[in-house]
Amino acid sequence: MSTATASSPSSSRTTLRNTVIRLAGNSQDGIQSIGGFLARLAGRTAQEVMTYMTIPSTISGGPSIFQVHLGSGEVLSAGDESDVLVAFYQHSYDDHLNSLRQGGICFYDSGEVTELKQERGIHHIGIPFTAATVEAIGGSAKDRGKNLFVLGMLCSVFHLDKEKLVGIISKQFGKKDESVLRNALLAFDAGFGYSVGDVEQFALAPGEATDDGHRISTDGNQMLTMGLLAGGVRYGAAYPITPWSSIMETLRSELPKFGGIYVQAEDELSAVCMTIGAAFAGHLAITGSAGPGLSLKMEALSYASMAELPLIVVNVQRGGPSTGLPTNVEQSDLMQAIYGSHGDCPRIVLAPKDVEDCFYIAFEACQLARKYSCPVIILSDQALSSRIEAFHEPDLDKYWLEPELDISPRGEDFKPYPLDKITRHAPPGSKIASGKYPIVTGLEHDEWGHPSGSPKMHTAMTAKRREKLVKLAEELPAPAIHGDQEGDVLLVGWGSTFGPIKESTDRLRAEGHKVGAIHIRHLHPLPGGVEAILKRFKHVAVVEMNDSGLYGYGQLAMLMRARYALPHIQSVCKTDGLAYRIREIVTAVEKILAA
Amino acid sequence: MSTATTAVSTTAAAPADKLTKKMLTADHPTWCPGCGDFAVLNIFYRVLEKLQYPQEKIVCVAGIGCSSRFPYFMNTHGIHFIHGRALPLATGVSLSRPDVHVFVFGGDGDGFSIGGNHLNHAARKNIKLTYVIMDNFVYGLTKNQTSPTTPVGRKSKTDPTGSIDRPINPMKQLLATGATFIGRTHAAQVKHMEAMFERAILHDGFSVVECLSECVMFYPGAFDDSTPRKGGNFETIDETQHDVTDDVAAFKLADNLAPGKFGVFYQVKRPTKNALEQKWIDDTQAKLGGASQKDILRKRFEAMR
Ligand SMILES: Cc1ncc(C[n+]2csc(CCOP(=O)(O)OP(=O)(O)O)c2C)c(N)n1
Ligand code: SF4
Ligand SMILES: [Mg+2]
Numbered sequence: 001m002s003t004a005t006a007s008s009p010s011s012s013r014t015t016l017r018n019t020v021i022r023l024a025g026n027s028q029d030g031i032q033s034i035g036g037f038l039a040r041l042a043g044r045t046a047q048e049v050m051t052y053m054t055i056p057s058t059i060s061g062g063p064s065i066f067q068v069h070l071g072s073g074e075v076l077s078a079g080d081e082s083d084v085l086v087a088f089y090q091h092s093y094d095d096h097l098n099s100l101r102q103g104g105i106c107f108y109d110s111g112e113v114t115e116l117k118q119e120r121g122i123h124h125i126g127i128p129f130t131a132a133t134v135e136a137i138g139g140s141a142k143d144r145g146k147n148l149f150v151l152g153m154l155c156s157v158f159h160l161d162k163e164k165l166v167g168i169i170s171k172q173f174g175k176k177d178e179s180v181l182r183n184a185l186l187a188f189d190a191g192f193g194y195s196v197g198d199v200e201q202f203a204l205a206p207g208e209a210t211d212d213g214h215r216i217s218t219d220g221n222q223m224l225t226m227g228l229l230a231g232g233v234r235y236g237a238a239y240p241i242t243p244w245s246s247i248m249e250t251l252r253s254e255l256p257k258f259g260g261i262y263v264q265a266e267d268e269l270s271a272v273c274m275t276i277g278a279a280f281a282g283h284l285a286i287t288g289s290a291g292p293g294l295s296l297k298m299e300a301l302s303y304a305s306m307a308e309l310p311l312i313v314v315n316v317q318r319g320g321p322s323t324g325l326p327t328n329v330e331q332s333d334l335m336q337a338i339y340g341s342h343g344d345c346p347r348i349v350l351a352p353k354d355v356e357d358c359f360y361i362a363f364e365a366c367q368l369a370r371k372y373s374c375p376v377i378i379l380s381d382q383a384l385s386s387r388i389e390a391f392h393e394p395d396l397d398k399y400w401l402e403p404e405l406d407i408s409p410r411g412e413d414f415k416p417y418p419l420d421k422i423t424r425h426a427p428p429g430s431k432i433a434s435g436k437y438p439i440v441t442g443l444e445h446d447e448w449g450h451p452s453g454s455p456k457m458h459t460a461m462t463a464k465r466r467e468k469l470v471k472l473a474e475e476l477p478a479p480a481i482h483g484d485q486e487g488d489v490l491l492v493g494w495g496s497t498f499g500p501i502k503e504s505t506d507r508l509r510a511e512g513h514k515v516g517a518i519h520i521r522h523l524h525p526l527p528g529g530v531e532a533i534l535k536r537f538k539h540v541a542v543v544e545m546n547d548s549g550l551y552g553y554g555q556l557a558m559l560m561r562a563r564y565a566l567p568h569i570q571s572v573c574k575t576d577g578l579a580y581r582i583r584e585i586v587t588a589v590e591k592i593l594a595a
Numbered sequence: 596m597s598t599a600t601t602a603v604s605t606t607a608a609a610p611a612d613k614l615t616k617k618m619l620t621a622d623h624p625t626w627c628p629g630c631g632d633f634a635v636l637n638i639f640y641r642v643l644e645k646l647q648y649p650q651e652k653i654v655c656v657a658g659i660g661c662s663s664r665f666p667y668f669m670n671t672h673g674i675h676f677i678h679g680r681a682l683p684l685a686t687g688v689s690l691s692r693p694d695v696h697v698f699v700f701g702g703d704g705d706g707f708s709i710g711g712n713h714l715n716h717a718a719r720k721n722i723k724l725t726y727v728i729m730d731n732f733v734y735g736l737t738k739n740q741t742s743p744t745t746p747v748g749r750k751s752k753t754d755p756t757g758s759i760d761r762p763i764n765p766m767k768q769l770l771a772t773g774a775t776f777i778g779r780t781h782a783a784q785v786k787h788m789e790a791m792f793e794r795a796i797l798h799d800g801f802s803v804v805e806c807l808s809e810c811v812m813f814y815p816g817a818f819d820d821s822t823p824r825k826g827g828n829f830e831t832i833d834e835t836q837h838d839v840t841d842d843v844a845a846f847k848l849a850d851n852l853a854p855g856k857f858g859v860f861y862q863v864k865r866p867t868k869n870a871l872e873q874k875w876i877d878d879t880q881a882k883l884g885g886a887s888q889k890d891i892l893r894k895r896f897e898a899m900r
Contacts (some may be wrong), residue, residue: 044900216899229892235691237683256879257891261690261872266716270683273676273713277656277687280674281695285687303677393896396889407651428654428672428688428695435618437650439666440674450622451667 018071020079021154024096025088027064030147035066036388037151037168042070043217043390044164050499051388052078052579054327063091076499078387080581086150087113088129097122107153107196109146125196127153136190137183145187152191162192214393220358220384224314225250227362228286230394232401233312234260236286237274239267242326243385244290244316251286258403268296272313276300279309280440282405282427284366288314291333292322294377298341301375303442305345305465308423310369310376312362317381317495319577328577329383331495332546334555337377338524344462346469347375349524353498355389361521363399370401372468373423379523381545383496383579409433415447416440419460422468469525478529479518487514489589490537494520494544494556497580501543504585511586513593520556531564539592540569543585548573614647616640621670631782631808632662632729638785639669639698639727642792652695656685658710660702661736662729662808679709682717682726689724690869696796697724704734707743707763718772718801720868725795726803729782730765731810732817739813746853749814765805766849766860770842776802777845777861779852782809783822784829787857794859800867821854832858839863 021038023031035051042049052067069079081101087093087108093116100106103121110126118124133146148169155162169188173181225247234255238248251262265271271287278285287297294315304311317333319325337349348368352361358380365376407429416438417423426438436448443451444458452458481490483505493501498519505517518533520526534540542557548571553561557571572588574580612618619640626632643653653671657663659678666673672695676684681699689697706714706728717724733751734740740753744765748757769777776798780791788806795802807818819825837858838844845861883891 214896214900216896218899222899226892226895235687237687254895256872256876257883258888259876259880261876263686263690265683266712269680270686270713270716273680273683274687274690276676277684277689278691279687280684281688281692283691285691299677300680307674393900396893400889426672428692429651430672431651435670437621437670437672442675442677 018069018075018079019084019158020067020069020082021084021086022065022067022082022096022099023086023088023150024063024065024092025086025147027062029064029088030144031064031066031088033172034147034151035068037165037172038068038070038154038160039388039390040168040217041160041165042068043215044168045161048075049217049388049390050075050078052383053386063095065092065096075389076503077582078579080583084154086154088146090114107150127194127196132190132194133187136186145183148184148187149191149194152188153194153196154191155188156192156194157196215390216393217388217390218355219246219386219388220352220355220380221246221316221386222250223355223358224352224362224378224380225254226394227359227399228312228366229254229258230359230396230399230401231284231363231366232403233284233286233366234258234403235262235275235278235283236288236312237263237265237271237278238287238289239265239271239293241290241293243318243382244288244293244314246385247288247314247316268293269300272297272300272311276304276307276309276311279304279311280307280425280427282407282425282429284310284312284370284403286312286314288316288378290316290318290326291320291324291336294333294336295340298336301347302341302343302345304375305341305347306343306442306444307440308373308417308465309425309440310373312365312369312376312378314362314378314380316385317379319382325577327382329381329496329545329579330575330577331379331381331497331544332555333379334494334523334544334546334559337379338559344466346466347377347524348372348469348472348522349377349379351379351495351521351523352384353495353519353521355384355387356391357498357521358384359394360399363401366401368472371422372472373425374465374468379495381496406430414438416449417445417447417461417464419447419464473525474528476522476525476527478527478533479520481516481518481533483509483516484514485516486536487516488537488593489513489515489539489541490534491515491517491585491589492520492540492542492556492560493517494523497543497545500580500582500585504580504582504589507582507586508589513589515589523556526560526563530560531566534560534564534566534569538568540566541572541589541592542569543572543580543588545575545580546573547575612650614644614650616644618650619643619670620668622667624668625664626661627812629809629811630661631731631810632665634782634785635662635700635727635729635788635806635808636665636668638788638792642789642796645793646796648696654688654692654695654697655700656681656688656697657700658705659736660705660734661810662700662702662731663705663736665700679705679711680713681705682710682713682722685724685726686717686720686722689722690872693723693869693873698796699724699726701726701728702735703728703730703732703742703744703765707765707768711743714769714803715772718769718774718803721773721775721800721865723800723867723869724802725792725798726801727792727795728765728803728805729808730805731808731814732762733810733814735810735813751813764849764852766852766855767846769803769805770846770849770861774803774861775800775863775865776859778802778804778859779806779855779857780804781807781818781821781829781857783818784857787829787831791859794862798862800865818854821857827854830854830856832856832860834859 109129275287319328319330352358409431439449508515544554553571554573655666655673658681820827
C-alpha cells in the first residue's frame with residue numbers, strides 16, 4: 001500500500017479546542033451517516049458538537065455535504081470555515097476548497113481529484129479512498145464502504161476514541177446481515193491503519209467529564225417529537241412534506257406504545273381538521289407541516305381560534321415561496337404563522353433556538369395550548385430539523401404531563417364560552433347538569449355557543465379571544481441579554497440563528513464593541529420587558545433569514561417596529577437558503593456601527 | 596377504551612335517564628318552513644329515542660350549509676365546523692373516542708364538492724361513523740347556485756341558462772369510495788328514512804345515507820318524480836332480488852337515479868380503521884411488558900446516548 005502523497009504540515013502536536021470537519025461528496029456515499037457517527041461520538045465523550053448538512057432534494061442523489069463542528073468549548077454554530085476538508089470528488093474539491101481555512105488540511109480521493117490548487121497554505125493529502133476500500137473489502141464492494149474508510153482515517157488522525165466509535169458502528173450495522181458489519185469494520189480498519197503522514201498534531205481535547213445526567217445526541221425533529229410526547233400529546237394527523245415528515249413518521253411509530261394514534265391524512269386540510277377533531281374530543285393533539293402545508297391549514301386554524309380549541313401546529317420552515325428550496329433553511333413563515341388566516345384570530349407562536357430547545361419548546365406548547373385553549377404554532381426550521389447536537393437528556397420527572405381526558409360532569413352553570421373566563425370545553429362524554437349540551441362553533445356566538453350576530457357580542461368575544469393572550473404576554477419572562485447589558489448594538493434573533501448570533505456577539509465584543517444579544521422564543525405574543533431592553537442600546541439589529549421586503553425590514557423587524565415604534569430598530573436579512581456564518585453577522589453589525 | 600390511553604376523570608354515573616325527543620330538542624330550526632330537513636331532524640330524534648344511547652355519548656358534527664346547521668338543533672354534544680371538512684373532523688373524534696357515537700350531517704355541496712376528497716378517504720379507511728347527506732340538488736345557504744348533483748339544464752344563479760356540467764351519481768360515487776354501508780332515502784318517506792338511519796347507525800363501519808331533501812325555497816319540486824302524492828313513484832330496493840354485498844350489482848342498480856330506487860345499495864363487513872389501529876396499539880403494548888409511559892420515553896432517550 002502506498003503512503004499518502006502528503007505535503008507535510010508543520011510538526012508540533014497541538015491540542016485543538018474546536019475542529020470543523022467538512023465531508024464533501026455525493027449523497028449516496030454515506031457521508032451523512034459517518035457525520036452522524038462522529039456527532040454521536042462527540043455526544044458520548046462529553047464534547048460539544050453541532051452539525052450542518054445539505055442534501056439534494058432529488059432522490060437520485062447529487063452533491064451533498066456534512067459538516068461536523070466538534071469541540072470541548074461551547075459550540076454555537078456549525079462553523080464558518082472548516083479546518084479539514086474531505087473531498088470525495090473533483091467537484092467536491094472545487095466547490096468546497098474555499099470553505100477551508102488558511103493552512104487547513106484537505107484529504108482527497110487521489111483516484112478522483114486530479115486538479116489541485118496550491119493556495120493559502122492549504123495542506124493537501126491525497127489518499128485513494130476508493131481503491132484502498134476495494135482492496136480492503138474485496139472487489140464486490142465496488143466503492144461502497146469508502147465512507148467508513150474515511151471515518152477510520154479521521155479516527156486515527158484526530159486520536160478519536162476508537163473503541164467507542166467501533167461500538168457506535170457495530171450498533172448501527174449490527175442489526176443487518178453479518179457481512180455488512182464485517183465489511184464496514186474492514187473498511188474502517190483499513191482507513192484507521194492507513195499511513196497518512198505527519199498530521200498527528202490534531203488531537204481533540206476530551207470534553208469535561210459530566211456526571212449530572214446523561215448526554216444524548218440527536219436532531220431537532222426527534223427532540224421536538226420527544227417534547228410533544230412528554231407534554232401529553234397522544235393524537236394527531238398530518239401529511240408528509242420535507243423537512244417535517246420525520247416528526248410524523250416518529251409519532252406514527254411511537255404513539256401506539258402510548259396508546260395513541262397518528263393518522264396519515266389525505267392532505268393538510270384534512271390533517272388539521274382531524275387534529276381539531278381530536279382536540280374537540282378532549283385530547284391534546286398535534287398536526288404539522290412545512291410552509292406550503294401550513295398555508296393549507298389556515299382556514300381551520302382560524303376556526304380553532306374562534307372555537308377556542310387547544311391545538312399544536314408545527315411548521316418546519318424551508319425556503320419559500322411555493323415549493324421553493326425544499327431542503328434549505330429560511331425563516332420566512334413568521335408572518336404567516338402569526339397572521340396568515342382570515343379574521344382576527346389570535347394564536348401563540350413559539351420558536352426553538354437549538355436542537356435541545358426543540359424539546360422544551362414543544363413541551364411548553366403543550367402547556368400553553370391547554371392553558372389558553374387556542375392554537376399554538378411552533379416554528380422550527382430545516383437547519384434545526386436535521387442537524388445533530390449533543391446535550392443533557394431532559395429530566396422526565398420534571399418535564400412530564402400526564403395526558404388527561406376530562407369528561408367529568410359539568411355543573412348547572414357550565415357555559416362553553418364564558419366572557420369572564422378562559423374557555424374550558426366539556427368534551428363529548430361529559431354530562432351537563434343543566435341538561436343543555438354545548439355546541440362548539442365557528443360562527444360568532446354567545447356564551448352558550450348559540451350563533452349571535454350582535455355587534456356587542458362580536459366585540460366582546462373578539463376581546464375575550466384577544467385578552468387571554470395579552471395576559472400570557474404579561475406572564476412571559478423577558479428574554480435574558482447575552483453580553484453587554486447596554487451599549488452600541490443589540491442583536492435580536494429568533495429560531496435557529498441563536499448560535500451564530502451569540503458567537504457573533506462574542507466576537508464583536510472581543511473587537512471592543514459594546515454588544516448584547518437577546519433571543520425571542522415567544523414570538524407571539526412578544527414577552528413583556530423587551531421594550532426596556534431595546535432602549536438601552538444605540539442600535540438594534542434584528543437578524544433573520546428572510547427577505548427585507550418592500551420596506552426594508554425582515555419579518556420580525558417589521559413586527560417589532562410596529563409593536564415598539566422605535567426607529568432605531570434595523571434589519572439584517574439574507575435569503576441564500578443557508579445558515580448564518582459568523583462573518584456575515586459581524587460584517588453587517590460593523591456596517592451599522594460605521595454608518 | 597381497552598387501553599388506558601388517558602386518565603379519565605369522571606365520578607359515578609347518575610342513573611340513566613330515558614332519552615326522549617324533548618331532551619334531544621334544542622334551538623328551533625332556522626330552516627325555511629317546509630324545508631325537507633325538518634323531517635330528517637324529526638326522524639333522527641325518533642331513531643335516537645329508539646336506540647337509547649346515553650345523551651352525553653352522542654356527538655353531532657357538521658360542516659357549513661343549511662343542512663349543516665343540524666347540530667344546533669340537537670341537544671347533544673355537537674360541533675359546527677367549516678365547509679366541507681366535517682368528515683375529517685369526525686374522523687378525529689371517532690378514532691380518539693371509541694366510547695362515543697359520531698353522526699355527521701351535511702349537504703350535497705359540503706359532501707360531494709368541497710369535501711369530495713375527504714369522503715373518499717374517510718370511506719376507504721372505514722371510519723366508524725354515520726354520515727347523512729341531505730341532498731337538495733342545490734346550494735341552499737348561499738342562495739341557489741349549481742351543486743354537484745344539480746341536473747343538466749337546471750337554471751341557477753351560476754348557470755343562468757341551465758347547468759351544463761354532468762352531475763355526479765351519488766350511489767356510484769359512494770360505491771367507488773369503499774364505504775361499507777350505502778343507503779338512499781327520501782325526506783318525504785319518513786318510515787323508509789327511519790329504517791335507513793337505524794340500519795346505518797347499527798352498521799359497524801363507515802355508513803352513509805343519501806337523503807333527498809327538498810329545498811322549497813330554491814329548488815321546489817326537485818323530487819316530485821319520487822313523491823307519490825305529487826304523482827311520482829317511490830320504488831324501494833327488493834333485497835330478496837338484490838344482493839347488498841355485490842358491488843357490481845349495486846353499481847348496475849344505480850344506473851338511473853332519476854328517480855331511481857331507494858334502500859340499501861351496498862353493505863359489507865370490513866374491519867374499521869378504529870379496530871385496526873386498536874389492534875396495532877394492543878400488539879405494540881403487549882410487547883412492552885407493562886412499562887410506564889414515562890419509562891417508554893426514557894428508553895427512547897437511552898437509544899440516543
Ligand atoms: C371555504 C368556504 N367556501 C364557501 C363557503 C360558502 N358556502 C357556505 S354553504 C355553501 C354551499 C352549501 O350547499 P350544500 O352543502 O349543498 O348545503 P345546503 O345549504 O344546500 O344544505 C357554500 C358555497 C363557505 N362557507 N366556506
Ligand atoms: S334555503 Fe332551502 S335548504 Fe335552506 S332552509 Fe330554506 S328550504 Fe331548506
Ligand atoms: Mg345542497
